[in-house]
Amino acid sequence: xxxxxxxxxxxxxxxxxxxxxxxxxxxxxxxxxxxxxxxxxxxxxxxxxxxxxxxxxxxxxxxxxxxxxxxxxxxxxxxxxxxxxxxxxxxxxxxxxxxxxxxxxxxxxxxxxxxxxxxxxxxxxxxxxxxxxxxxxxxxxxxxxxxxxxxxxxxxxxxxxxxxxxxxxxxxxxxxxxxxxxxxxxxxxxxxxxxxxxxxxxxxxxxxxxxxxxxxxxxxxxxxxxxxxxxxxxxxxxxxxxxxxxxxxxxxxxxxxxxxxxxxxxxxxxxxxxxxxxxxxxxxxx
Numbered sequence: 018x019x020x021x022x023x024x025x026x027x028x029x030x031x032x033x034x035x036x037x038x039x040x041x042x043x044x045x046x047x048x049x050x051x052x053x054x055x056x057x058x059x060x061x062x063x064x065x066x067x068x069x070x071x072x073x074x075x076x077x078x079x080x081x082x083x084x085x086x087x088x089x090x091x092x093x094x095x096x097x098x099x100x101x102x103x104x105x106x107x108x109x110x111x112x113x114x115x116x117x118x119x120x121x122x123x124x125x126x127x128x129x130x131x132x133x134x135x136x137x138x139x140x141x142x143x144x145x146x147x148x149x150x151x152x153x154x155x156x157x158x159x160x161x162x163x164x165x166x167x168x169x170x171x172x173x174x175x176x177x178x179x180x181x182x183x184x185x186x187x188x189x190x191x192x193x194x195x196x197x198x199x200x201x202x203x204x205x206x207x208x209x210x211x212x213x214x215x216x217x218x219x220x221x222x223x224x225x226x227x228x229x230x231x232x233x234x235x236x237x238x239x240x241x242x243x244x245x246x247x248x249x250x251x252x253x254x255x256x257x258x259x260x261x262x263x264x265x266x267x268x269x270x271x272x273x274x275x276x277x278x279x280x281x282x283x284x285x286x287x288x289x290x291x292x293x294x295x296x297x298x299x300x301x302x303x
Contacts, residue, residue, distance in 0.1 A: 040248070075129065107162055133148055244263050
């Protein structure tokens with residue numbers, strides 16, 4: 018127990034969040050399991066002397082502060098934050114209402130910012146900590162029918178990349194996790210959120226996309242329990258990765274992204290580099 022850590026995990030009522038909580042507790046860690054409905058969290062993760070269930074709607078700054086205060090009061094510190102809570106809005110961009118766009122960004126981007134903002138003062142005082150944010154394969158590559166979801170994950174990754182540099186001097190480490198398709202409830206009927214606007218030009222493709230996404234529920238190749246164990250391994254490393262590609266499908270996506278960038282660089286390299294001032298132009302020489 019001397020090497021145990023205190024974990025704060027958001028979105029702990031189902032799916033990956035439940036797997037993360039149970040694995041961390043089983044490994045001898047203390048865990049603050051949070052969610053919008055604490056009764057559902059408690060039912061999902063069980064009970065333990067090393068487990069504290071707290072209400073936390075990540076879109077609420079007040080909830081984030083209250084949850085962090087409760088964690089410190091109970092366990093004295095926070096060593097690992099897992100920004101796991103998220104929602105998946107599916108639809109073509111023109112069919113997503115402005116309110117849906119705001120909701121998607123509020124949960125998947127501003128939510129992790131709210132919780133991390135509340136946790137960082139604790140970690141800075143400790144001069145130690147690890148912020149882990151769950152992104153997606155859609156944080157690497159934008160997919161049709163997931164444009165707003167991709168925007169939230171691309172934003173998350175840009176923020177985390179900059180945050181890593183800002184907090185490193187305080188001994189705080191960061192990791193972006195890019196899961197592929199994992200067998201969670203993310204593709205279940207109660208989880209997928211469809212467009213509020215209907216545009217005739219998209220009707221046929223939209224119907225096909227809905228059928229495809231609905232068929233994915235329970236068929237995903239990724240094992241959430243294995244991912245939970247992988248997070249435990251990463252959290253125990255002296256130099257954890259700033260990015261962890263979770264799943265063979267995401268590794269393939271990343272390789273595709275690298276190859277695509279290389280092709281784009283090569284196709285217009287001369288034009289791109291021609292936009293830079295020549296040395297004599299910088300110095301004002303003729």
